[in-house]
Amino acid sequence: GHYVVCGYGRVGERLTEDLIQEGETVVVVDTDEEICASLSEAERLHVQGDAEDEGTLRAAGIERARGLILTLPEDSSNVFVALTAREMNPDLFVLARTIDHDNRSKLRNAGADKVIAPSEVGADRMAQVVLRPHTDDFLERVLHTSALSRQIDEVQIHKNAPLAGQTLAESNFRQQFDAIVIGIIDADTGAMTFNPSPTERIDVGDILIVLGETEIIDALRERVCLP
Amino acid sequence: GHYVVCGYGRVGERLTEDLIQEGETVVVVDTDEEICASLSEAERLHVQGDAEDEGTLRAAGIERARGLILTLPEDSSNVFVALTAREMNPDLFVLARTIDHDNRSKLRNAGADKVIAPSEVGADRMAQVVLRPHTDDFLERVLHTSALSRQIDEVQIHKNAPLAGQTLAESNFRQQFDAIVIGIIDADTGAMTFNPSPTERIDVGDILIVLGETEIIDALRERVCLP
Ligand SMILES: [Ca+2]
Ligand SMILES: [Ca+2]
Numbered sequence: 001g002h003y004v005v006c007g008y009g010r011v012g013e014r015l016t017e018d019l020i021q022e023g024e025t026v027v028v029v030d031t032d033e034e035i036c037a038s039l040s041e042a043e044r045l046h047v048q049g050d051a052e053d054e055g056t057l058r059a060a061g062i063e064r065a066r067g068l069i070l071t072l073p074e075d076s077s078n079v080f081v082a083l084t085a086r087e088m089n090p091d092l093f094v095l096a097r098t099i100d101h102d103n104r105s106k107l108r109n110a111g112a113d114k115v116i117a118p119s120e121v122g123a124d125r126m127a128q129v130v131l132r133p134h135t136d137d138f139l140e141r142v143l144h145t146s147a148l149s150r151q152i153d154e155v156q157i158h159k160n161a162p163l164a165g166q167t168l169a170e171s172n173f174r175q176q177f178d179a180i181v182i183g184i185i186d187a188d189t190g191a192m193t194f195n196p197s198p199t200e201r202i203d204v205g206d207i208l209i210v211l212g213e214t215e216i217i218d219a220l221r222e223r224v225c226l227p
Numbered sequence: 228g229h230y231v232v233c234g235y236g237r238v239g240e241r242l243t244e245d246l247i248q249e250g251e252t253v254v255v256v257d258t259d260e261e262i263c264a265s266l267s268e269a270e271r272l273h274v275q276g277d278a279e280d281e282g283t284l285r286a287a288g289i290e291r292a293r294g295l296i297l298t299l300p301e302d303s304s305n306v307f308v309a310l311t312a313r314e315m316n317p318d319l320f321v322l323a324r325t326i327d328h329d330n331r332s333k334l335r336n337a338g339a340d341k342v343i344a345p346s347e348v349g350a351d352r353m354a355q356v357v358l359r360p361h362t363d364d365f366l367e368r369v370l371h372t373s374a375l376s377r378q379i380d381e382v383q384i385h386k387n388a389p390l391a392g393q394t395l396a397e398s399n400f401r402q403q404f405d406a407i408v409i410g411i412i413d414a415d416t417g418a419m420t421f422n423p424s425p426t427e428r429i430d431v432g433d434i435l436i437v438l439g440e441t442e443i444i445d446a447l448r449e450r451v452c453l454p
Contacts, residue, residue, distance in 0.1 A: 011346050093357075119237040119241065119349075123245065124245060126238070127242045132381055134436060135436055143366075154361040
């Protein structure tokens with residue numbers, strides 16, 4: 001499934017590049033002729049048109065899309081498009097940017113699964129730079145995967161995985177995979193265990209938050225996730 | 228030392244609240260009369276005036292401040308104030324917000340130690356929500372310390388610390404502190420080791436990036452950081 005990104009301003013452009021870099025397919029929707037010309041030149045899939053029109057969303061393949069990302073210049077447009085797209089594809093994952101965080105509940109009520117306010121995220125990040133500069137540097141380096149071989153990622157335990165039913169100690173995880181489990185999301189309860197102890201049991205369907213090399217996490221994913 | 232925050236828009240307000248919540252002292256500078264009235268009402272330290280005037284910065288105590296955080300509405304104002312403040316206090320840590328990331332190098336040249344573009348941070352966060360939703364949730368919960376007992380933090384190894392000179396395995400870190408070391412910044416080289424192996428040696432001056440309960444990290448900090 002592909003992602004539809006509505007609005008190709010600063011945020012829309014950057015996140016489109018992030019997604020493409022990680023191998024995702026993105027269709028951009030924007031009304032602006034110059035922006036669409038530059039998208040053509042960069043060979044980026046796009047539809048020139050108003051995202052508030054059903055026809056535009058249909059042309060962007062909203063009905064078979066995996067997710068919709070709303071970064072239109074006005075929160076009111078994001079609300080309108082969220083409502084429209086939700087009707088056209090009830091299973092769609094909808095992520096919306098908000099300018100004014102007071103509009104968060106309106107966007108949630110319009111069907112957005114998640115709402116991000118860059119001003120809040122930016123402010124929290126600035127506070128982190130001041131309060132914990134090394135932690136900030138650490139996270140910047142593990143989360144920006146482009147040229148990096150170390151990162152934080154997530155893997156879900158398949159029913160035939162050798163780890164299923166073992167405790168972390170029994171699985172000898174650190175030695176076996178050269179990666180550490182920094183969190184476990186329980187399949188039954190959805191509860192998150194931070195910094196899990198060696199006696200924590202890994203069950204089918206649990207999601208492990210793991211810190212390790214990209215290739216090692218990919219290998220781990222093949223061993224625990226695939227049928 | 229206190230922090231001076233210039234510009235009390237969405238980002239300035241949020242980061243001021245973040246810093247105050249973590250026990251820091253903040254002096255806000257803003258020209259706007261209504262904003263300053265509401266700051267008075269909330270009993271927040273502030274100076275009403277133009278941050279581009281040396282007198283305003285002096286009134287905010289720039290000469291003895293620990294850091295300056297620039298979130299003025301125009302990048303050009305942030306550049307100007309960075310230059311002025313740097314002259315008045317060469318040791319100041321200067322963090323600047325930029326609207327247009329093309330201005331990053333101008334802000335760096337004006338003396339900003341770190342520049343954050345909320346549009347970029349917000350876009351990267353939105354991509355992370357799409358690509359690794361559980362990791363995003365994990366980090367949101369460990370980094371937002373307010374009501375939380377689990378977090379990522381950093382501690383520096385003091386010369387009398389019992390850990391100094393030991394390997395991670397010798398220190399029995401996980402069992403002794405109920406916390407895990409997810410990164411080490413080497414005191415000599417500044418190099419960062421991600422997911423350090425049990426044979427990694429902890430030296431005086433090294434900074435450990437640690438995941439654990441707040442109270443446990445506080446206890447750890449007392450044992451390894453204080454003289
Ligand atoms: Ca379980
Ligand atoms: Ca060393």
